[in-house]
Structures are given as C-alpha cells and as structure tokens.
Amino acid sequence: MLLIFLLPLIGLAIAVSLNKFLPKAKFRGYDVLPFFMLYACHLITVEQHKPEFLPYGFFIFFILVIILAVTAAAKNKNIALGKTMRQIWDYLTVNALFWYLGLLFMMI
16 A cells, blocks of 8 residues: 555656756756556555556557657658657556556545
C-alpha cells in the first residue's frame, strides 16, 4: 500500500535529479515517470482486486502506436520521426499521470 504513494514520489525525485544533472540532454527528466506511474497503477488495481492487465494493456497499446508512427514515418518521408516520438511519449506521460490520479481517486 505504501508503494502506491511512494513510487510516483520516487519517479518525481529521479525526474528532478535528471533535469538537474543533465540539463542539456535530449530527453527530459519526466520521461521516466510513465514507468513509475504504470507500476503504481498496477499496484492500485491489485489492491482493489480489479483486473491487473489495465496498466500494462495501456502500455502495450502505446507500443503499438509507436510502431504505427514509425511505419507511417517510413512510408511518408516528410514526417519527422523524432518530433512524432517526442509528442507520443509526452502523451504517454500525461495519460499515465491522469490514469494514476483517477485510480487513486477511485481507491479513496
């Protein structure tokens, strides 16, 4: 139960430290947050005795979106793959955060 609240805080601490120690990196510190949020979502679903596949199903769906974006960028040479991947990963970060907050609200 403690890990449900502790994992996102650990993820935020790692994100802040990555931004502080690697300020000129191409990735941002909050890019690691989905990994912590999705596992926290998994722990919430286990705590509520709901089906456990929900966070991982979301992650698999996201991987399929990445595969489709890569194939679309390969077919249409004028699509910037780097910008597309950055935007998709940002969407994953925001969706994982909202999913975590929603499941946390449902748990309380």
